[in-house]
Amino acid sequence: MTSFAELTTMSVGGPPERLVEATTGDKLLAAAREAFSSDEPWFVLGGGSNLVASDEGFPGTVIRVGTRGVEVLEREADDAPTDVRIRVAAGEPWEALVALTVERGWSGLEALSGIPGSTGAAPVQNIGAYGQEVSETVVSVDFLDADTLDFVRIPRANLGLAYRTSVFKPGPVDPARRGVVTAVEFRLSDEGGLSQPVAYDQLARALGVPLGARVPLADVRARVIELRASKGMVLDPSDRDTFSSGSFFTNPIVARDALDGIPVDAPRWETEEEPQDRAVPLGQTPAPPPARTPSPVKLSAAWLIEHAGVPRGFHLPGSGAAISTKHTLAITNRGGATAEDVAELARYVQSRVAAEFGVVLQPEPVLLGLHL
Structure with missing residues (x-):
């Protein structure tokens, strides 16, 4: 039975209950309408490069989009x-x-x-x-x-x-x-x-x-x-750094009033995007997203991770998942990693950055059956 470990670039995850390969437009529409009309869970899968699926797999239909043209x-x-x-x-x-x-x-x-x-x-x-x-x-x-x-x-x-x-x-x-x-x-x-x-x-x-x-x-x-x-961001079967979902965290966008705990030498860029993350006092729960303020600031997630004490190549004891040796923004499967290994390392990174800078990093890939 095909597993998500075979369908994703992170190479972790159990099997879907049912996998449908949709290689033509008609097959895709037919498969999608059937899945959407049922009471069973469904999931649409593309190239699998931005997905981390749980070790239990998926209890429903996965439609793999393979149309071309x-x-x-x-x-x-x-x-x-x-x-x-x-x-x-x-x-x-x-x-x-x-x-x-x-x-x-x-x-x-x-x-x-x-x-x-x-x-x-x-x-x-x-x-x-x-x-x-x-x-x-x-x-x-x-x-x-x-x-x-x-x-x-x-x-x-x-x-x-x-x-x-x-x-x-x-x-x-x-x-x-x-x-x-x-x-x-x-x-x-x-x-x-x-x-x-x-x-x-x-x-x-x-x-x-x-x-x-x-x-x-x-x-x-x-x-x-x-x-x-x-940076290990081009797929290469001989390079374990490329067994990832690319950048695991988005660059946080924070309101200017959330910058007090951020060192002045931290990279930052003005942006017109809505603030997504904000600094919070240690030990408190993040508040709802603030109202839009002029010129929010985008921070470098990679810089925050590295300066929170999580270096390139870092891994938790006994884990098959590790930070890329080339770039701190990628979590990689060093061989034999489970989805829970990936999630556990991601949680550790989040906790270190939150403790050091008060910023809650948000995952970039889709997490199917996983929670951080």
Whole structure:
């Protein structure tokens, strides 16, 4: 019986009760409608790169999205002369899509090279890296709603895209919109083989150009993959640091009045996102999210973890899970780890950062049957 350990990049987790492989659009819709109409639990699985499932598995149906295809769409009236619209099947591997767009000279996704997973999951998580987010290029999402069984096309304005979240993920107040993404439409740009303006300092340095420069797409892609590989963020069967779910914690976004306990040398960036985490006095329960204040601040989760006394390579005694030897933001399966090993280490990291800085780190991957 296939287990989540075989279906995820973290390589932990027990088997689902029932696994359905949906390799065509019709099979995906049929499987989803059957699951949504039943009284049994269900779960939609993409590439498995942002999921940690429990050792007990899942007591229901798992629909694994394996659809493929990239369609170039006709130009619309509001398109700029350089615009290129594509509609991509949800199961198309993300890295293969980015490689294709770079090869064809379409910019907009190049800084998102090397990210594992599927295209349908990209807007759910609003993936981002090196100065780009998928929200910048998404036009709409085709979606089968689990509660109404309606097949709808959701425009970008209604997707609730923000830092590592969307309407498909539960928020502090609103529940997640339940269903399955079947396709995603993107608007890219043909700038004669040049990238979008480089918007991330580390990438600009690696390219040897100033921020805002446009460079050949292939150069951006190559440097991004090199940077990700140096942090263990590019899948490599020979490197245990890559047996992870990528960044395990999101960078906390806090209101300015929560910065008293944060050292002045801690990296921070102003942001327009809603505060998600806040500092709290040691021993107290975090309060509900505060009202929006001007210019909240995004902190570096990796910096907080390392300066809370959790170094690279750290592991709890007897555990198969460890902090990556390349990057403190990743929890890795060093071999033989269980899902509970991963969760236990994550809880330890949370407790150390909360004790040291009063910031509650939030997990980035989906936790199926696990709780921190």
